[in-house]
Amino acid sequence: MPPYKLHNILNKLFIKIFSPNKDTTTQVPLPPEVYMRLVCGQHDDLADQFNWAGEVVLNMLDEEGMTADGTSFLDVGCGCGRIARRLMERPISSYTGFDRHPGMIRWCREQIGARDPRFAFHYFSLQSSYQTLDGHKGRQPASAFAFPYPAASFSAVLLASIFTHMPLQESVHYLRELYRVLAPGGKILLSVFLSDDEEDGCSEVDFYYHTGTFLGCLEEIGFKARFRQKLAEHHWYTLSTSEAAPALLLDRDVEQTSG
Ligand SMILES: C[S@@+](CC[C@H](N)C(=O)[O-])C[C@H]1O[C@@H](n2cnc3c(N)ncnc32)[C@H](O)[C@@H]1O
Numbered sequence: 001m002p003p004y005k006l007h008n009i010l011n012k013l014f015i016k017i018f019s020p021n022k023d024t025t026t027q028v029p030l031p032p033e034v035y036m037r038l039v040c041g042q043h044d045d046l047a048d049q050f051n052w053a054g055e056v057v058l059n060m061l062d063e064e065g066m067t068a069d070g071t072s073f074l075d076v077g078c079g080c081g082r083i084a085r086r087l088m089e090r091p092i093s094s095y096t097g098f099d100r101h102p103g104m105i106r107w108c109r110e111q112i113g114a115r116d117p118r119f120a121f122h123y124f125s126l127q128s129s130y131q132t133l134d135g136h137k138g139r140q141p142a143s144a145f146a147f148p149y150p151a152a153s154f155s156a157v158l159l160a161s162i163f164t165h166m167p168l169q170e171s172v173h174y175l176r177e178l179y180r181v182l183a184p185g186g187k188i189l190l191s192v193f194l195s196d197d198e199e200d201g202c203s204e205v206d207f208y209y210h211t212g213t214f215l216g217c218l219e220e221i222g223f224k225a226r227f228r229q230k231l232a233e234h235h236w237y238t239l240s241t242s243e244a245a246p247a248l249l250l251d252r253d254v255e256q257t258s259g
Helices: 003-018 032-041 046-063 102-113 168-181 210-223 244-258
Strands: 072-075 096-097 120-124 155-159 182-194 209-210 223-231 234-241
Touching: 003 102, 003 209, 032 046, 032 155, 046 182, 046 223, 072 168, 096 102, 102 120, 168 182, 168 210, 182 210, 182 223, 209 210, 210 223
Parallel strands: 072 096, 072 155, 096 120, 155 182, 182 209
Antiparallel strands: 182 234, 223 234
């Protein structure tokens, strides 16, 4: 048996033993196979993979305190609701997901949004490397897409396997938008493919960033990054706004009160 199969079996067993009551998905049917393949890739045990990955990400969000009561949640590139379906049993106050695939967003609205009024799904016609997989061309370059959300409107943001499919300059643009829409004290959980080669590597839909370059971009924008874990090829990070901003505010306040 190949090692990855053994790894998958052990993971599923672990989830069944340690979180037997956490499967929140019974009320929402599985998405059509074609959508699950677009977000998971090719697998013989597609539904198991879909559920397993959703559970893993949900556990990370729980551990990071990103599913707590009152959370306003943004899911960038929400796909066919692999995470959204699991967030339905969490006490978050609102969930907004967006994607550039019209069919997946329609399916999420019908199957999740219609069941739970906290959940909203938005479609934007964006250009993406994913066109190679699903044929959806998109009108607007992602590098020019202004998120149509007010500043400081989300306390938790997820990008699960999104930057892994975007060239670095597009991701940097998204990070600037995220810096704007993240509420003070908010947190971002994201995955990236990293490599220490000189050049950023890429295949048709997979993009690897040079580790130092990526971390440098985060710092320049004003994010504080914390490495969480590596799962398969995915490096998971949490981001918060760097402490420089409050410190500057403090200096200004001091100047004002002393002047
Ligand atoms: C691997 S799937 C992950 C979907 C979802 N985050 C999940 O974990 O199930 C990648 C998703 O990113 C979406 N996507 C690709 N480029 C995007 C962009 N520029 N902006 C938003 N979503 C994008 C695709 O349509 C696809 O649904």
